[in-house]
Amino acid sequence: MPARAARDAAARPATSDAILLREMAGPVAVLSLNRPAQRNSLSEAMIAHLHGALAEIAADKAVRAVVIAANGPAFCAGHDLKEITAHRTGPDRGRAYFAKLMTACSAMMQTIVQLPKPVVAAVQGIATAAGCQLVASCDLAVASEAASFATPGVDIGLFCSTPMVALSRNVSRKQAMEMLLTGEPVPAARAREIGLINRVVPAGTERDAAIALAQQVARKSAYTVKLGKEAFYRQAEMSLADAYRYAAEVMTENMLARDAEEGIGAFIEKRPPTWRDE
Numbered sequence: 001m002p003a004r005a006a007r008d009a010a011a012r013p014a015t016s017d018a019i020l021l022r023e024m025a026g027p028v029a030v031l032s033l034n035r036p037a038q039r040n041s042l043s044e045a046m047i048a049h050l051h052g053a054l055a056e057i058a059a060d061k062a063v064r065a066v067v068i069a070a071n072g073p074a075f076c077a078g079h080d081l082k083e084i085t086a087h088r089t090g091p092d093r094g095r096a097y098f099a100k101l102m103t104a105c106s107a108m109m110q111t112i113v114q115l116p117k118p119v120v121a122a123v124q125g126i127a128t129a130a131g132c133q134l135v136a137s138c139d140l141a142v143a144s145e146a147a148s149f150a151t152p153g154v155d156i157g158l159f160c161s162t163p164m165v166a167l168s169r170n171v172s173r174k175q176a177m178e179m180l181l182t183g184e185p186v187p188a189a190r191a192r193e194i195g196l197i198n199r200v201v202p203a204g205t206e207r208d209a210a211i212a213l214a215q216q217v218a219r220k221s222a223y224t225v226k227l228g229k230e231a232f233y234r235q236a237e238m239s240l241a242d243a244y245r246y247a248a249e250v251m252t253e254n255m256l257a258r259d260a261e262e263g264i265g266a267f268i269e270k271r272p273p274t275w276r277d278e
Helices: 003-011 044-058 081-086 095-114 130-137 152-156 161-167 173-182 188-193 206-218 222-235 240-255 258-269
Strands: 020-025 028-033 065-070 119-123 126-128 140-144 148-150 199-201
Touching (some): 020 206, 044 065, 065 206, 095 222, 119 130, 130 161, 140 206, 148 188, 152 173, 161 173, 222 240, 222 258
Parallel strands (some): 028 065, 119 140, 126 148
Antiparallel strands (some): 020 028
């Protein structure tokens, strides 16, 4: 068995009982949430598995892009409310556990943003609360026409404050506030209009479409994509003048990269570039 095939096989769980499945589609790692009976809710274990997988992928040069998908009718229904309720019996009414859980989930979401490789969500059904946060945290998102998105915590007395962070960085303030204050589901077509997702595709094709989009980006220079993704998120938090100053510095460094030299040369010579990822 070739080394890469052996590595890919080892990366996949031995049984479908695993709550997070991993497989390779060429240079794209596909991570599939696998708790369909629980609507792929983000239990403490699921958060840890996702965080661990992303950390491994960050250092794996064979992986050039990531797709986060899910098995079953729902993409992700947010946090596991039964698990949360089970921790209310302690003397602190669960405060320490809740703080630990929210910190862990926030760290995992930030890992998606900080990953030096593009991450694409493939959404086939509902993505609610922290599930909507997961989609918003990804760099790109492809959704089935049957998918819907919501931050319905307000309906159960629990404002979606952590999902709000990612949501408000994807859509306008008033669109985010409407979702957060009403809890009403937003259909895929509307989610695309407000900027929460990139593409809407026929039901059943969302995973393949997300992989195809990830593979398209994976064909670019990994160095350039890493540099650009980091710069995109950093400049978004800066003032206009600071953002231009920082972007000019990044552009200068990028110009000196071997891949920029190769890419520009290939364009002038009308030939495909050969990336060195440096």
